[in-house]
Amino acid sequence: MSIPPLLALLVAWSVLGTACGLWLDRRQAAAIAAHRDQVPPAFASSVSLEQHQRAAAYGLARLRTNVVSSLTDLAVGLAALLFGFDLAARLVGSLVPEGVIRSVLILGVLWIAATVIAVPMQAFRVLVLEHRFGFNRTSAVAFARDTILQIMLSAAIGAPLLAGLFLAMRDLHGPWWLLAWAALSLLTLAAPSFYLRIIAPLFNRFVPLRAAIAAPVTALLERTGFRAGALLEMDASKRSSRGNAYVMGIGPAKRIVLFDTLIDAHPADEIEAVVAHELGHLHHRHTITGTLRGIVMLFGLCAAVGFLSRQPWLQPGFGISHPDPSLGLMLSLLLVGIAGPALSLAGNAVSRRHEYQADAFARRMVGAAPMISALTRLSRDNASTLTPDRLYSLVHHTHPPVPLRVARLIEEASA
Numbered sequence: 424m425s426i427p428p429l430l431a432l433l434v435a436w437s438v439l440g441t442a443c444g445l446w447l448d449r450r451q452a453a454a455i456a457a458h459r460d461q462v463p464p465a466f467a468s469s470v471s472l473e474q475h476q477r478a479a480a481y482g483l484a485r486l487r488t489n490v491v492s493s494l495t496d497l498a499v500g501l502a503a504l505l506f507g508f509d510l511a512a513r514l515v516g517s518l519v520p521e522g523v524i525r526s527v528l529i530l531g532v533l534w535i536a537a538t539v540i541a542v543p544m545q546a547f548r549v550l551v552l553e554h555r556f557g558f559n560r561t562s563a564v565a566f567a568r569d570t571i572l573q574i575m576l577s578a579a580i581g582a583p584l585l586a587g588l589f590l591a592m593r594d595l596h597g598p599w600w601l602l603a604w605a606a607l608s609l610l611t612l613a614a615p616s617f618y619l620r621i622i623a624p625l626f627n628r629f630v631p632l633r634a635a636i637a638a639p640v641t642a643l644l645e646r647t648g649f650r651a652g653a654l655l656e657m658d659a660s661k662r663s664s665r666g667n668a669y670v671m672g673i674g675p676a677k678r679i680v681l682f683d684t685l686i687d688a689h690p691a692d693e694i695e696a697v698v699a700h701e702l703g704h705l706h707h708r709h710t711i712t713g714t715l716r717g718i719v720m721l722f723g724l725c726a727a728v729g730f731l732s733r734q735p736w737l738q739p740g741f742g743i744s745h746p747d748p749s750l751g752l753m754l755s756l757l758l759v760g761i762a763g764p765a766l767s768l769a770g771n772a773v774s775r776r777h778e779y780q781a782d783a784f785a786r787r788m789v790g791a792a793p794m795i796s797a798l799t800r801l802s803r804d805n806a807s808t809l810t811p812d813r814l815y816s817l818v819h820h821t822h823p824p825v826p827l828r829v830a831r832l833i834e835e836a837s838a
């Protein structure tokens with residue numbers, strides 16, 4: 424039996440991708456282990472050897488878990504390619520007549536299978552790994568509730584979207600992908616307010632920012648010429664001890680959200696620096712240009728999928744014996760995904776440049792010292808490694824490693 428050519432291509436690509444990923448993980452593990460016994464000199468006064476070694480133990484444990492999940496993902500991906508797609512189409516096809524509902528159900532079955540396999544790994548990460556290092560604050564019951572809610576939401580949002588997509592595919596033939604692009608672009612634009620108003624409150628409670636922090640943040644907003652619709656505090660502490668902050672939405676209606684964990688762990692000037700950093704992203708229009716870039720890339724994706732999915736060679740090229748538009752869509756996406764690693768490398772590089780710009784903005788607004796101490800404390804409390812492998816970091820990190828950010832802040836402050 425000969426293996427169909429496109430199938431062979433994707434199998435080889437998946438194996439190569441996993442091998443590269445594991446090789447990078449090994450480099451990262453070696454970089455962490457090699458520096459485990461000494462705190463980098465720049466952090467000698469702010470990070471203890473014990474904290475540094477805890478970060479190393481945590482980083483190595485995560486990398487070990489990643490070996491298991493990478494190999495599981497590869498096995499699941501190969502099983503889907505080699506027989507899963509065809510099996511799902513055959514099973515659903517034997518119960519449901521050809522049409523939009525059948526197509527949605529085929530993807531539904533594949534998604535449920537993927538979810539059933541992914542959930543135990545995620546449970547291990549949160550309830551065992553994060554717990555062991557003191558980050559987890561959620562119980563098994565709360566984790567199950569979150570997971571079920573997420574699954575229900577994904578189904579409730581995804582199924583109608585897919586049905587609309589398959590209807591357009593069936594009735595519009597050629598230009599269906601243009602309509603899909605327009606609809607997905609609108610969704611991209613509406614997603615932040617939809618998320619803030621409807622999704623996020625299902626998972627967390629948002630209350631007005633406590634006065635002691637609201638006052639300096641309001642002063643900062645005035646100083647930087649920004650307006651916000653709301654300053655909010657989120658009860659992140661019920662799930663994890665990790666601190667964070669985000670600014671979402673555009674114009675005067677935007678919301679600034681601070682995790683209670685950030686507020687509890689940092690002095691006011693550091694919180695101000697973190698918010699100033701987020702405002703730096705707005706000042707440099709990173710959010711809006713990022714959204715526009717996303718919409719342009721979406722156009723390329725939809726055009727490519729529109730072209731590939733109607734090619735008569737596509738499904739036979741993967742050895743599919745029960746063709747369906749849902750598999751055409753899925754396989755087109757997998758083929759387009761070959762460009763994924765290159766796009767993600769470029770995207771991370773842009774993102775890292777933006778982080779430096781936002782840091783520089785914060786430095787100009789609140790000074791380098793609070794930004795440096797905020798970054799140091801975040802890195803220390805989150806047990807992030809201070810000694811990452813350079814290549815691993817280039818491939819995986821959307822943010823420059825904290826030592827590089829701190830060095831840049833010091834360098835710019837003294838310039």
Ligand SMILES: [Zn+2]
Pocket residue numbers: 700701704777778781
């Ligand atoms: Zn940032």
